[in-house]
Amino acid sequence: MVSATARQGAPAPPGQTELPVLEVRGLTKTYSVGKFGQARTVRALAGIDISVGKGEVLGLVGESGSGKTTFARTIALLERPTSGEIKVLGEPLPHRLTQRRLRRHRSRVQMIFQDPYTSLDPLHTVRYAVSRPLRTFGLVPRAAQAEAVAQLLEQVGLVPPSEFLGRYPYQLSGGQRQRVGIARALAAQPALLLADEPTSMLDVSIRLNIMNLLLDLQQQRSLSMVFVTHDLAGASYMSDQIAILYAGHLLERGPTKAVMGEPRHPYTQLLRQAAPDPSEHFGGRRRFEARGDPPDLANLPPGCPFAPRCPFARSECTEALPSLRQVGPGHQVRCVLYA
Amino acid sequence: MAPLLEVRDLYVGYGWDKRNLMTVVRGVSLSVARGEVIGLAGESGCGKTTLAMAVAGLLEPPGHVVKGQVLFEGRDLLGLSRDEQRALRLAEVSMVFQASMNVLNPVMRVKDQFHDAMAAHGVKSAEVSLARARELFAAVKLPERFLDAYPHQLSGGMRQRAVIALALCLRPKLLVLDEPTTALDVVVQRSIVQMLGDLRKELGFGVIFVTHDLSLLVEIADRVAIMYAGQVVEEAPAQALYEEPRHPYTAALMGSFPPVGAERQRLAGLAGQPPDMRQLPAGCAFSPRCPKIIPGTCEVLSPTETHDGAGRRVSCHLYAQQAEEVAQVG
Amino acid sequence: MRALLRNRRALAGASILAFFGLVAIFAPLIAPYSPTDINFTPMLGPSAKHLLGTTPQGQDIFSQLVYGSRDSLEVGVITGAIISAVQLVMGVFSGYAGGWVDSVLSSVTNVFLVLPGLVLLIVITSYVTTKGVPVIIGVLAVTGWAWGARVLRSQAIALRDRPFVEAARMSGERRWHIVVFNIVPNMFGVLVANFFGAALYAVLAEAGLDFLGLGNINDVSWGTMLYWAQSANAMLLGEWVYLLLPGLCILLLGTGFGLLNFAVDEVADPRLRRV
Numbered sequence: 026m027v028s029a030t031a032r033q034g035a036p037a038p039p040g041q042t043e044l045p046v047l048e049v050r051g052l053t054k055t056y057s058v059g060k061f062g063q064a065r066t067v068r069a070l071a072g073i074d075i076s077v078g079k080g081e082v083l084g085l086v087g088e089s090g091s092g093k094t095t096f097a098r099t100i101a102l103l104e105r106p107t108s109g110e111i112k113v114l115g116e117p118l119p120h121r122l123t124q125r126r127l128r129r130h131r132s133r134v135q136m137i138f139q140d141p142y143t144s145l146d147p148l149h150t151v152r153y154a155v156s157r158p159l160r161t162f163g164l165v166p167r168a169a170q171a172e173a174v175a176q177l178l179e180q181v182g183l184v185p186p187s188e189f190l191g192r193y194p195y196q197l198s199g200g201q202r203q204r205v206g207i208a209r210a211l212a213a214q215p216a217l218l219l220a221d222e223p224t225s226m227l228d229v230s231i232r233l234n235i236m237n238l239l240l241d242l243q244q245q246r247s248l249s250m251v252f253v254t255h256d257l258a259g260a261s262y263m264s265d266q267i268a269i270l271y272a273g274h275l276l277e278r279g280p281t282k283a284v285m286g287e288p289r290h291p292y293t294q295l296l297r298q299a300a301p302d303p304s305e306h307f308g309g310r311r312r313f314e315a316r317g318d319p320p321d322l323a324n325l326p327p328g329c330p331f332a333p334r335c336p337f338a339r340s341e342c343t344e345a346l347p348s349l350r351q352v353g354p355g356h357q358v359r360c361v362l363y364a
Numbered sequence: 365m366a367p368l369l370e371v372r373d374l375y376v377g378y379g380w381d382k383r384n385l386m387t388v389v390r391g392v393s394l395s396v397a398r399g400e401v402i403g404l405a406g407e408s409g410c411g412k413t414t415l416a417m418a419v420a421g422l423l424e425p426p427g428h429v430v431k432g433q434v435l436f437e438g439r440d441l442l443g444l445s446r447d448e449q450r451a452l453r454l455a456e457v458s459m460v461f462q463a464s465m466n467v468l469n470p471v472m473r474v475k476d477q478f479h480d481a482m483a484a485h486g487v488k489s490a491e492v493s494l495a496r497a498r499e500l501f502a503a504v505k506l507p508e509r510f511l512d513a514y515p516h517q518l519s520g521g522m523r524q525r526a527v528i529a530l531a532l533c534l535r536p537k538l539l540v541l542d543e544p545t546t547a548l549d550v551v552v553q554r555s556i557v558q559m560l561g562d563l564r565k566e567l568g569f570g571v572i573f574v575t576h577d578l579s580l581l582v583e584i585a586d587r588v589a590i591m592y593a594g595q596v597v598e599e600a601p602a603q604a605l606y607e608e609p610r611h612p613y614t615a616a617l618m619g620s621f622p623p624v625g626a627e628r629q630r631l632a633g634l635a636g637q638p639p640d641m642r643q644l645p646a647g648c649a650f651s652p653r654c655p656k657i658i659p660g661t662c663e664v665l666s667p668t669e670t671h672d673g674a675g676r677r678v679s680c681h682l683y684a685q686q687a688e689e690v691a692q693v694g
Numbered sequence: 695m696r697a698l699l700r701n702r703r704a705l706a707g708a709s710i711l712a713f714f715g716l717v718a719i720f721a722p723l724i725a726p727y728s729p730t731d732i733n734f735t736p737m738l739g740p741s742a743k744h745l746l747g748t749t750p751q752g753q754d755i756f757s758q759l760v761y762g763s764r765d766s767l768e769v770g771v772i773t774g775a776i777i778s779a780v781q782l783v784m785g786v787f788s789g790y791a792g793g794w795v796d797s798v799l800s801s802v803t804n805v806f807l808v809l810p811g812l813v814l815l816i817v818i819t820s821y822v823t824t825k826g827v828p829v830i831i832g833v834l835a836v837t838g839w840a841w842g843a844r845v846l847r848s849q850a851i852a853l854r855d856r857p858f859v860e861a862a863r864m865s866g867e868r869r870w871h872i873v874v875f876n877i878v879p880n881m882f883g884v885l886v887a888n889f890f891g892a893a894l895y896a897v898l899a900e901a902g903l904d905f906l907g908l909g910n911i912n913d914v915s916w917g918t919m920l921y922w923a924q925s926a927n928a929m930l931l932g933e934w935v936y937l938l939l940p941g942l943c944i945l946l947l948g949t950g951f952g953l954l955n956f957a958v959d960e961v962a963d964p965r966l967r968r969v
Contacts, residue, residue, distance in 0.1 A: 088549035103860055131866045144857040149878045161866035198637055209865065228407040229576050231618040233633035240630075255549060258579075262622035262631075285625055299554035301579040302624045303606050315551050315559055319519065320856075 044115045045076040046217050046249040047100065047134075052109035053094075054099055054273075062197075066322040069095040071273040072109070077217065077266075080247040082240075084264030084281065085255060086296070086338065088186040090319055092273035093253045094139075097219045100251070101136045102127065114216060132162045135210035137239075141202035145194040150182070151178070151205050152190040158212035177208040182238060200231035204238070211242065218243070218250045224259065236263055257300045261285045269293050272320040272330035274346070277354030289358040292331045329360070337362060366438055367395040368570045369419065369457075369538055374432035376414050376423065385428060386641055388414050390594035392432075396538065400562065400573040403575045403585030403602070405578045405617070409638045411594040412574045413542055419572065420459040420540045421449045422431040436538070455485050458536040464523040467530075468515040474526055475511040478533055485534055493533070500529035503563055504557075521552035525559070532563065540572045545580075557584055582606045587675070590614045593639050593649035600676040610678045612656045648681065656682060701961060707890075707953030714947055717762040725757035729914040737931070746935050749919075750926040758914050759939055765915035766947055769831055769900040774893030774951075776835040777842065781888060785843035786881070789850025790873050800847070806840035815899065819908035826910040830903060834896050842888045849884055853877050883958055890955035894948050901944045916940035 054070040063255060070092045073353065077083045087093040098104045102122070111118045112135055119126065138144035145154055156174045159165045165173045178186035181204040194202055203223060210218060220239065224232040243250050252263045260267055261281050268278040269290065279292040290296045297312050317334035326333060332342040341347075341361050349357040350364060371394040389411040389535045396402050417423045419434055421441055426647045434441040436457060438547030441449065453459075461467055469477055478497040479490055487493055495513075501508055504525040515523055524544060531539060543558075545553040561584065564571060575581055581588055582602045589599040590613065598611040609615040616634035636653040645651055651662040661681050668684055717724060726745075727734075736752040738744055746755035788799035806822050854857060854877070862872045878885070903909050904917025911918055919940040 088551065103863065103866060127377045128866050131864055136861075136864050138857050138861060140857060144861050146858040146862070146876050146880070149875075156863070157867065158865045161868075199635065206861070209861070213866070228638060229578070230407060230617060231637070233622075233631055234635070236622075237630070237633060246371040257550070258622045258624045261624060262628065281628065295551060297624065299551045300624050301577065301583055303579055303582045304623060305625065307603055307606065313554050315555050319521075319549070319552075321371050 043079050045078050046114060048075040048112040049073055049075045050110040053107050054095055055107045067322045069273050073275050074215060075268055077249045077251060079249060079257045081266060082250045082252055082264045084260030084267040085251055085253045085270060086267060087258045088255055088269035090322060091270040093270050094221055096255050097221045097251060101134060101219055102130055132213050133215050134217045135215035137206055137210050137215050137218060137220040137223045139180045140208060140226050141199050144204055144206055147194050151192050154205055155212055157207045158209060162213050164214055177212055199227050200235060203235055216249060218248055220250060221253045257296055272322060272325060275332055283353050283356045289352050289363060290360050291335045291337055368398045369396040370435040372433040375430040376418050377428055377430050378426050380426050388594050388641055392596055396570045396572060399568045399570055401573060401585045403581035403588040404572060404574040404591060405581050405588060406591035407576055407638050409491060410591040412591050416540050416542050416572060420457055421453055422459060428502045454481060455534040456536050457538045458531040459540045460527055460531050460544050462546055463529045467527050468523060470515055472512055473512055478530060481530060482533055496533055500532055502561055504529045519546050524548060524556060534568060538570045542574045578617055593644060598678045604676060610683060611680050612654050613650050701957045703953045704957035707950045707957060710946055710950030714763050714767055717760055718767045721760050721764060725760040727754045727757045727759040729753060729758040740935060747894055749936060755936060759943060761914050762916040762919060770893040770897040773834045773896035774889050777839045777892040780839040781842040781846055782871060785846030786850045786873060786877060789847035790854050790877060803840050803843050811837040815903060819903055826913060830900050830909055834899050834947050838892060838895055849881050850877055853880055868926040887955050887958040890951045894951035897948050916944050921962050
């Protein structure tokens with residue numbers, strides 16, 4: 026059942042020949058939590074530097090609390106960044122946004138939500154959901170909208186479109202709802218898709234279909250995508266580049282093959298060992314040891330956030346956060362081991 | 365040696381009207397030997413959770429056992445009185461659920477929950493239950509001080525460990541786990557799964573591990589049974605299943621899990637959706653989605669189960685034919 | 695919708711309202727005499743000519759009862775509608791907008807919430823020179839909207855954070871469009887239930903005000919009937935029909951609105967349903 030055709034059309038390395046679709050520098054997001062006397066600051070994202078080239082898929086991997094969903098929501102401007110710079114298609118986002126500027130951003134950056142059971146308005150039909158972006162962004166004249174909606178439904182595999190146009194979400198399966206969500210996102214003709222764990226709430230056999238659909242669409246339209254997930258296997262299937270997040274910090278990034286094949290950061294190695302991998306298992310696997318607790322984002326220790334759990338931690342690790350160092354072509358790690 | 369647990373031709377249905385039940389488990393037979401780990405894999409709606417609940421004696425209306433037997437150490441569980449069943453629960457057969465927060469009493473300290481559970485089975489002494497709780501906390505690698513805590517003060521992973529400890533407090537012979545790590549991060553999942561393996565080697569209990577994560581199951585189970593539309597379509601030792609899946613659904617399911625480290629290749633996947641249990645096709649339930657369908661046979665005829673000598677069984681016309689051919693030649 | 699039709703409370707409530715509605719609409723056909731006609735012999739007991747007897751002023755009680763339904767229904771429905779509209783605007787807008795808009799509107803709501811309703815009702819109606827139904831409606835609306843507005847506000851806040859609302863934002867929808875087409879429709883159950891609750895409040899409060907003589911005592915309503923009954927010492931005179939029946943009608947109409955209120959609540963929130 027496994028097809029042997031490899032991924033076609035690998036894009037040029039980001040930033041070299043073309044403007045990156047997304048460029049993020051020093052992105053930080055903090056929240057204030059707690060009541061008046063006991064307010065604490067939670068740092069969900071700390072100085073993230075990332076870029077995504079045209080037609081490229083970035084896999085953003087992290088466990089819960091890593092900041093990966095916050096990242097997606099901040100880029101989507103569902104939340105405002107606390108500091109840092111976000112550039113889409115070379116244009117930086119101003120700190121104070123007008124409604125017009127916001128709408129222009131939305132026409133370029135779209136999001137696919139995690140839960141197909143709550144991301145569609147239960148009182149609106151598929152036709153409504155998919156056609157609204159065509160109206161609000163003024164991309165398609167009124168007369169041509171019905172045709173455009175039908176085409177979008179076909180492209181996401183909801184065929185024949187006539188059968189789905191009048192349906193309400195409760196009449197659709199999880200996979201079908203997610204396809205509607207994808208069609209809705211595509212209707213805006215974005216340059217960048219933010220997919221926030223789009224398959225985690227779907228059945229296993231449906232997951233692969235949705236991932237393949239995203240890959241097809243992404244290749245056909247040269248879309249850039251940020252694929253947010255906790256699943257290392259899914260990320261390596263989908264992505265050209267992988268970035269590993271821990272407690273709001275970027276710890277490692279690079280081409281998928283490099284990061285998955287030779288993970289450098291101790292945390293990445295830990296993830297790799299933890300992930301189910303029958304081929305390695307039957308070949309004799311080393312025993313797994315994980316220490317410590319997941320990080321408390323309101324009380325992060327100074328220096329590297331992974332230090333309390335790291336088997337290779339040294340005294341320098343808690344003094345200052347190491348900077349990103351190059352360890353291979355396009356491959357960078359934030360760790361004293363490679364300083 | 366008699367198996368620890370034997371399920372024979374079990375049928376379970378749901379509904380309020382006993383004459384009009386929706387059958388979600390359709391003739392499942394399964395056995396678990398002492399100290400063995402059986403993995404039960406399948407997607408939502410395949411009946412694996414219902415089967416687990418029936419085995420653990422936790423099935424309540426609108427779920428009803430329609431037919432079949434569940435034999436624990438030779439005794440028919442379903443024929444026991446409610447009191448006998450209750451005595452069996454926790455002490456002999458114990459269950460761990462997916463959402464641990466639903467299991468732990470939010471207004472009781474953890475150590476009191478141990479006492480509560482053990483007292484219900486005749487262990488009245490608070491010291492004995494506390495000592496046992498300490499022992500188990502050490503085994504599941506939880507700091508002792510959390511015994512005095514309330515459930516909401518523990519993280520998700522820690523709560524799941526506490527629930528496992530609770531499930532083991534009376535040294536059951538069989539532990540049934542229903543998606544115990546699905547809601548947890550991969551690192552936590554791996555620690556818990558490893559811990560379970562260590563405990564099993566030490567205490568010798570049998571395990572039924574229900575999950576949709578086939579790649580995890582293949583690593584931790586001795587044998588794996590694949591369920592589809594309320595039936596077991598294939599069962600084999602884990603490694604054999606991984607290296608040579610026979611049933612087309614097994615192959616497709618396995619092919620839906622991208623491998624972590626290997627070369628990036630497109631996987632084909634499986635078309636269609638899990639079936640509507642109220643409107644199953646006449647023949648093989650998988651036939652509408654099967655890439656290897658034998659037209660004229662599969663849609664109309666239910667496949668029979670074939671066993672090979674090496675502990676594998678599969679319900680598929682492809683192998684029924686082969687078995688016939690072998691029988692004819694030999 | 696279908697569930698509502700099957701719900702027993704809804705049916706009961708709707709039947710009561712329908713009954714009184716028909717009585718009010720067809721009052722001239724049902725009542726044998728004009729309610730204000732004082733030409734009859736006063737203090738007669740029930741008879742064939744006067745089904746429920748006559749009042750100390752010589753009016754036909756039955757006709758009064760029938761025409762009285764108009765007042766109560768009018769006040770109930772109109773006040774209910776006005777209150778619902780104000781609650782909707784104040785509550786939903788405030789909840790969705792957030793920020794300083796929310797702070798300002800919430801403060802206003804809280805001020806009105808804190809005002810002692812009953813006292814205010816009495817004071818205002820005592821001082822206003824023109825009396826009658828429009829005044830009552832106005833006063834009731836002003837004092838009765840605040841609590842429901844808070845409920846709607848918290849509903850709006852809950853909905854605002856739902857993924858499908860965020861998705862609407864991502865689709866480039868303008869704020870007002872989201873409120874009108876995504877938020878309000880998903881609050882429909884609460885809105886309708888609130889309307890019936892407001893109508894119930896209005897019916898009872900109006901009857902109370904009329905009874906205290908703060909309405910126009912020359913209008914015929916169930917409340918004023920009670921006022922006149924009280925001032926003529928009907929209890930002492932044994933005129934139980936005069937006393938009891940207007941009260942009973944108020945009770946029934948109120949119950950009708952109340953039942954529908956509960957029924958819509960039940961249908962909208964499945965957790966409240968009794969299996």
